Amino acid sequence: MAVDLNGKIIAFQRNRLVFEYKDSYFKSVAELLEEFRISSGIDHDKILGVGIGIPALVKSDNRTVFYSGIMDVREGTYEMFHKYIPFDIVMFNDAKASCFAEKWVNKSMQNAFYILLSNNVGGAMIINGQVYSGNNFRAAEVGHITLVPLGRRCYCGQCGCVDPYLAATNLSQDDLEGYFANLATTTDEKILDAWDQYLSYMASAINNVRALMDCDVILGGYVGAYLEPYLAEIKKRALKISTFDSNADYIKLCSYKNESIAAGAALHHISEFIKTI
Numbered sequence: 001m002a003v004d005l006n007g008k009i010i011a012f013q014r015n016r017l018v019f020e021y022k023d024s025y026f027k028s029v030a031e032l033l034e035e036f037r038i039s040s041g042i043d044h045d046k047i048l049g050v051g052i053g054i055p056a057l058v059k060s061d062n063r064t065v066f067y068s069g070i071m072d073v074r075e076g077t078y079e080m081f082h083k084y085i086p087f088d089i090v091m092f093n094d095a096k097a098s099c100f101a102e103k104w105v106n107k108s109m110q111n112a113f114y115i116l117l118s119n120n121v122g123g124a125m126i127i128n129g130q131v132y133s134g135n136n137f138r139a140a141e142v143g144h145i146t147l148v149p150l151g152r153r154c155y156c157g158q159c160g161c162v163d164p165y166l167a168a169t170n171l172s173q174d175d176l177e178g179y180f181a182n183l184a185t186t187t188d189e190k191i192l193d194a195w196d197q198y199l200s201y202m203a204s205a206i207n208n209v210r211a212l213m214d215c216d217v218i219l220g221g222y223v224g225a226y227l228e229p230y231l232a233e234i235k236k237r238a239l240k241i242s243t244f245d246s247n248a249d250y251i252k253l254c255s256y257k258n259e260s261i262a263a264g265a266a267l268h269h270i271s272e273f274i275k276t277i
């Protein structure tokens with residue numbers, strides 16, 4: 001994705017490439033990027049930098065990866081990208097990048113918690129208008145709050161985390177669009193029961209976040225893009241288990257329906273550049 005100085009998406013291309021921590025992977029990414037740059041008609045010299053969103057935790061230098069339970073993204077990933085990509089590179093945790101994109105769209109946002117409901121569950125929070133990272137750069141990891149004691153096994157090694165209950169893969173392995181199209185009309189009780197359970201887990205996770213943070217909760221990621229028809233039901237369920245709230249208007253849907261990770265990672269460069277003007 002290419003973003004201009006106004007934060008507007010000017011070109012977009014999706015390529016699927018299986019991640020491998022190998023020279024050949026990083027080389028292929030760089031080649032695809034160069035093809036994309038040329039086909040989009042963007043001058044090499046006009047590029048401020050490249051932002052990369054990854055499902056891993058990254059330190060504030062936007063280079064050092066220190067935790068990745070999902071893919072084999074490890075320390076040295078930045079250097080591997082840097083070897084082949086001839087631009088200034090920054091790397092971001094996927095949820096943090098998405099949250100940054102939301103903040104970009106909603107400039108007045110002061111306090112908010114973003115839940116990334118994609119093939120894994122991530123989170124990020126904005127406090128006093130800034131992304132809050134915590135003492136160890138792992139704040140807002142809502143995917144690993146215990147939702148069901150001794151429950152389903154999580155990829156992190158623990159059991160009962162939010163992730164194995166709210167990951168998009170609970171709904172569909174690779175066709176969420178088809179899943180939600182079917183859900184709108186289906187009478188299949190198995191599918192409806194599973195969705196009902198998913199919504200209950202979601203309401204519990206939202207309520208936990210709300211009780212702790214007392215701020216807006218934004219539902220994003222792959223699933224967040226399809227939740228509009230179900231928002232009233234989600235609010236109803238969250239309100240039912242809330243201790244303090246008299247309405248659930250604090251629950252919002254993401255503004256970026258697609259590609260929020262790429263947008264957030266790219267917008268970092270724009271944001272930094274604007275500060276220098």
Ligand SMILES: [Zn+2]
Pocket residue numbers: 143144154155156157158161162163
């Ligand atoms: Zn976990």
